[in-house]
Structure formats: C-alpha cells, structure tokens
Amino acid sequence: MRKYSIIIPVYNRPDELEELLDSLTRQTYTHFEVIVVEDGSVRRSDQVVERYHDRLDLKYFEIENRGQGFARNFGFEKACGDYFIVFDSDTIIPPRYMEVVNTRLSDDFLDAYGGPDAADENFSDLQKAISYSMTSVFTTGGIRGKKNNAGGAFQPRSFNMGISRRVYRETGGFAKRDMGEDIELGIRLKKHNYRMGLIPEAFVYHKRRGNFGDFFRQVHSFGRTRFVLDKLHPGLELIKPVHAFPSAFVLFCLLIPVWYFVFEPFFWLSLAGLALFIVLIFLDATSRTKSLKVGALSIVAAFVQLFGYGLGFIQEGARRVLRR
Known part of the structure; x- marks a missing residue:
C-alpha cells in the first residue's frame, strides 16, 4: 500500500x-x-x-x-x-x-x-467571484484545470x-x-x-485571496513571473502571445477615452465592445453560480485579474527592455 x-x-x-x-x-x-x-x-x-x-x-x-x-x-x-x-x-x-x-x-x-480547483458552495460570494474569474473563458481562456494550457503540455x-x-x-x-x-x-x-x-x-x-487588493497583488506577480521564468530558462519560448492578452486588454481600456478626441466612431465602438464583455461575464457568472451578487462581483474580479496580470506583464517587460 x-x-x-x-x-x-x-x-x-x-x-x-x-x-x-x-x-x-x-x-x-x-x-x-x-x-x-x-x-x-x-x-x-x-x-x-x-x-x-x-x-x-x-x-x-x-x-x-x-x-x-x-x-x-x-x-x-x-x-x-x-x-x-x-x-x-x-x-x-x-x-x-x-x-x-x-x-x-x-x-x-x-x-x-x-x-484542478473549484469553489465550494459554502465559500463567500467574493471567493466564488474570484474563483469564477480564475477559471472563466473570458479571463484565462478557461485553460486552468485542463490537460493542455497556454504553455503547451499540462503543468x-x-x-x-x-x-x-x-x-x-x-x-x-x-x-x-x-x-x-x-x-x-x-x-x-x-x-x-x-x-x-x-x-x-x-x-x-x-x-x-480574501479581498480584491490581495487578489490584485497575486495576479500582478503572475504577470511578472513569465519574464522571470523566461530569464531562468532561455530558449524555451515561455512567453507566448496568449500571455500578452491581459496587457492588450489594459491598453484597450486605457485608450478608450483617447479615441473620443482622435476618432469618435471608434470610441463608441470600443465602448460598446467593453459593455458587451461586461454583460457576457455577468450572464455567464450568474448562470454558473446561480447568484446575481456573484455575477456582479465577478465583473470586478475579472477587471482586477486582467489589470493586475496585464500591468505586471507590462512592468516586467519594460524592465527587460530597459536592461537591454
């Protein structure tokens, strides 16, 4: 035995x-x-x-x-x-x-x-929302807990x-x-x-994590990690296009106000796209958790995750460029 x-x-x-x-x-x-x-x-x-x-x-x-x-x-x-x-x-x-x-x-x-991981029915609404964000197709591509992930074979x-x-x-x-x-x-x-x-x-x-602040710090470190690992294991192509998606999302959101002054039609188109993204997260999270409150909190969790990871990725990427 x-x-x-x-x-x-x-x-x-x-x-x-x-x-x-x-x-x-x-x-x-x-x-x-x-x-x-x-x-x-x-x-x-x-x-x-x-x-x-x-x-x-x-x-x-x-x-x-x-x-x-x-x-x-x-x-x-x-x-x-x-x-x-x-x-x-x-x-x-x-x-x-x-x-x-x-x-x-x-x-x-x-x-x-x-x-894999899951949220227990006795978890708080905030914990359920964070768990949803970490496994949702709208944030991670739904790759967590799958046999293959963004890095190739399961790890x-x-x-x-x-x-x-x-x-x-x-x-x-x-x-x-x-x-x-x-x-x-x-x-x-x-x-x-x-x-x-x-x-x-x-x-x-x-x-x-027990609150959004801790969650942000955690995913921010995840964003930085890709460059740290790439430095430790050069030549393995550990940074793939999918890892840059949260950074692209951050830049997309930050540029929305700019488009109003540069090209107004694109401003409204971008705003509509962001609104659709929010609605899809709300509907999917509400459907999966059977809770309107968790659905609403999942919107916040998704933005915290994408901005935290994206900013960490941008920060570490910028450091690498400056070092070179």
Whole structure:
C-alpha cells in the first residue's frame, strides 16, 4: 500500500489551516501523513495542529521565513511517504481526493500530477467571484484545470499537486522561494521527460485571496513571473502571445477615452465592445453560480485579474527592455 506525505506550508493562516486539516480527517483513503511547515509566521498554527494530533498522523515544524517553495522542500526532507502531495493552506480537500489519486497512480503511474480547483458552495460570494474569474473563458481562456494550457503540455500548480519521492530526490524540488516556483519546477520536470498529467477528479476547493487588493497583488506577480521564468530558462519560448492578452486588454481600456478626441466612431465602438464583455461575464457568472451578487462581483474580479496580470506583464517587460 502506497504511503503519501501531504506537505502544507503555512504563513499566518491558522484559521484556514484548521479547515484544511478538518477536511483531511474525512478522507476515505487514510494511509498518509501530514507535515505542516510554519514558514516564519507571526500568527502561529501550533494550537490548531495540537487539536488534530489524535486524528491525523501529523508532524509540525517551525522554520524561519524562507518562502513557500523552500518551506515545501523542508517538508519533503522530513517526509516518510513514497509520494509527496502539496496543498496550499487555503484549500479544502473533498473526502475522496486521496482515494482518487491513489487509484489513478496505481492504474497509470505519473511522476508528477496536478489537479484542478473549484469553489465550494459554502465559500463567500467574493471567493466564488474570484474563483469564477480564475477559471472563466473570458479571463484565462478557461485553460486552468485542463490537460493542455497556454504553455503547451499540462503543468502542475502548487495549490494542488504531487511528485514522487524519486522525482524530488533527482530534481531537488522547488528552486525558487515563490512567484512561479511551481511553473519553474514543471519546466524542469518536462525538460527531463518525467511523466506528468492532470487528474481531473482530484480537485480541491480553493479559497484564494480574501479581498480584491490581495487578489490584485497575486495576479500582478503572475504577470511578472513569465519574464522571470523566461530569464531562468532561455530558449524555451515561455512567453507566448496568449500571455500578452491581459496587457492588450489594459491598453484597450486605457485608450478608450483617447479615441473620443482622435476618432469618435471608434470610441463608441470600443465602448460598446467593453459593455458587451461586461454583460457576457455577468450572464455567464450568474448562470454558473446561480447568484446575481456573484455575477456582479465577478465583473470586478475579472477587471482586477486582467489589470493586475496585464500591468505586471507590462512592468516586467519594460524592465527587460530597459536592461537591454
């Protein structure tokens, strides 16, 4: 029977960690240990962990703040399992998750896997709106949680992924503190021909950021990441036209007032196009979530996401040009 080690880095999120640990007590497949790595938190999770010691095979470590990538590596070093699974602390795990993963790996082994994310019905309206924006065809092209994405073959993401002990031993795990550390690891796994894949049924409920300010900062870092990774792995063409779409959207929106003075017909045409985009997001989000409020919040979430990512992409791109 394969034993799994679940690695959870946590930074100032004891309340979210409690929900995650509680969900792990409900798993139908139970041959796993849980390793919580407190990454230099001010709001420590030791009391939360203590409440679950008699319900989970649980280990708790405190380290100086090193970033989530290196905190995961620390957890890997302490792990006893044959296969390592990584969750972000703001996730909740469905009861059959471990059973689904074990069945897939037993039938068709993967050196590394990833799973999609979803919004639980108990999430707040804001969390549902952000989740919609991160998976909508109108913002990401609907590529998250699909077997292929904008970068080509599927690559695991660290909020919900797993790697074998052998892969960690041969690659050293994460090579970056944060900001694209999972994408960078996926690039190295692909270069070394490890077998990776999506397990669609192995989804998690992902809370994401608690407010639009935090969400903006997160997606802004995503926009910058593409250029950072391209610098680390030159020659792999990691920046593709689809990654520039949010930047094009930002420029499109900013130029709308200009067209009024330059070429008024195009001003009204652009305004109509933007209005159609807003209506489509509202109707689609409302239809998917069955909530008018979530539909309205999804409009804001979509603009925050596109502007955050787009401005980050423009900022890092401009820095590269200036350096050259």
